Amino acid sequence: xxxxxxxxxxxxxxxxxxxxxxxxxxxxxxxxxxxxxxxxxxxxxxxxxxxxxxxxxxxxxxxxxxxxxxxxxxxxxxxxxxxxxxxxxxxxxxxxxxxxxxxxxxxxxxxxxxxxxxxxxxxxxxxxxxxxxxxxxxxxxxxxxxxxxxxxxxxxxxxxxxxxxxxxxxxxxxxxxxxxxxxxxxxxxxxxxxxxxxxxxxxxxxxxxxxxxxxxxxxxxxxxxxxxxxxxxxxxxxxxxxxxxxxxxxxxxxx
Ligand code: PGA
Numbered sequence: 001x002x003x004x005x006x007x008x009x010x011x012x013x014x015x016x017x018x019x020x021x022x023x024x025x026x027x028x029x030x031x032x033x034x035x036x037x038x039x040x041x042x043x044x045x046x047x048x049x050x051x052x053x054x055x056x057x058x059x060x061x062x063x064x065x066x067x068x069x070x071x072x073x074x075x076x077x078x079x080x081x082x083x084x085x086x087x088x089x090x091x092x093x094x095x096x097x098x099x100x101x102x103x104x105x106x107x108x109x110x111x112x113x114x115x116x117x118x119x120x121x122x123x124x125x126x127x128x129x130x131x132x133x134x135x136x137x138x139x140x141x142x143x144x145x146x147x148x149x150x151x152x153x154x155x156x157x158x159x160x161x162x163x164x165x166x167x168x169x170x171x172x173x174x175x176x177x178x179x180x181x182x183x184x185x186x187x188x189x190x191x192x193x194x195x196x197x198x199x200x201x202x203x204x205x206x207x208x209x210x211x212x213x214x215x216x217x218x219x220x221x222x223x224x225x226x227x228x229x230x231x232x233x234x235x236x237x238x239x240x241x242x243x244x245x246x247x248x249x250x251x252x253x254x255x
Contacts, residue, residue: 002207003229003230003232005207005208006207006208006209006210006211006232007039007040007210007232008038008039008040008210008226008232008233008253008254009039009040009041009042009127009166009210009212009232009233010037010039010040010041010042010233010234010236010246010249010250010253011041011042011043011044011065011093011095011127011166011168011212011233011234011235011236011240012042012043012044012236012237012240012241012246013044013067013095013098013214013235013236013237013240014043014044014045014046014049014067014240014241015046015067015100015237016046017046017241018045018046018049018241019048019049020048020049020051020052021052023045023049023052023053023056024052024053024055024056026241026243027043027053027056027057027060027062028056029243030043030062030243030246030247031056031057031060031062033243033244033246033247033250034060034061034062034246034247034250035060035061036254037061037250037251037253037254038253038254038255039233039250039253039254040063040233041061041062041063041250042062042063042064042065042092042093042127043057043062043063043064043065043240044064044065044066044067044093044094044095044127045064045065045066045067046067047066047067047081050064050066050086050089050090050091051089051090054089054090054091063092063093064090064091064092064093065091065092065093065094065095065125065127066081066086066091066093066094066095067094067095067098068081068094068095068096068098068101068115069081069082069083069086069094069096069115069118069119069124070082070083070115070118071111071114071115071117071118072118073118082118082122083118083119083121083122083124084122086122086124087122087123087124091124092124092125093124093125093126093127093166094115094119094124094125094126094127095127095129095168095235096112096115096116096119096126096127096128096129096153097109097111097112097115097116097128097129097130097149097153098129098170099129099131099170099172099175100175103172109148109149109152109153110152112128112149112152112153113152113153113154113155113156116128116153116154116157116165117156117157120157120161120164120165121161123164124164125164125165125166126164126165126166127166127167127168127212127235128150128153128154128165128166128167128168129167129168129170129214129235130145130146130149130150130153130167130168130169130170130193131146131149131169131170131171131172131175131189131214131215132145132146132171132172132173132189133172133173134172134173137171137173142189142192143192146169146189146192146193146196147192147193147195147196147199150167150192150193150196150197151196151199151200153167154197154200159201159205162197162201162205162209163208165209166209166210166211166212167193167197167209167210167211167212168211168212168213168214168234168235169186169189169190169192169193169211169212169213169214170213170214170215170235171185171189171215173215174214174215174216175214175215175216175237176216176237176238177215177216178216179215179216180215180216180217180218180221180225181213181215183221183224183225183227183228183231184228186213186225186228186230186231187228187229187230187231188230189213190211190212190213190228190230190231190232191230193211194206194207194209194211194230197209210232210233211230211231211232212231212232212233212234212235213225213226213228213231213233213234213235214234214235214236214237216237216238217234217235217236217239217249218236218238218239218245218249219239219244219245219248219249222234222248222249222252222253223252223255225252226252226253226255227255233253234249234253236249
């Protein structure tokens, strides 16, 4: 295991929180707190907040991401946003296949794959989410499911494009619940993701891919989680809405 081959990425996922003016204020508050980060720092924000967020983050080490992207380049898809639109707006990252989108908005492994390809083809970095439900874990399917979701998401993604892929292992039972996976469970889940990448692209390539953990990661547990060999940072929901907490997680990943 070669953790030093991969850069840790701490990405906030604001979900449906913060208006544009609130986004600006929160980023202004965060900027000095994360300025010395040794990991990459990303904030994935609602579409409508993107212009304000890009403007507020200008000149800092904070990169802006979106929370979804459509898989078609343009056309009659009311309410959707394309990868080129995001790119032109100054977005660098995009979350794809978050469990909330899979659960509430009919996202499937196939659409996750199509969205990933659209993002990568437009030159965006894709943060692709995978994760098992509690029922799937209790039935013993965690490894099978994580490998399947990872391989499905990466179908037709080239080795070159894989350099712009981050996988976030987010056990569904740990998202927004306050129940964090233990560091061992996070490391194991991330390890299954990495093993799937190794099966598809080779072990050497898999060692270079950033695999985050997400699910109730916070200022108190980040140290232990990001210290694990397979955990290359995190995708942070609730704790990314509070500047001091987010900064502590960034600091944990900077050690
Ligand atoms: P949480 O969300 O940190 O609030 O559990 C994580 C996520 O949904 O990405």
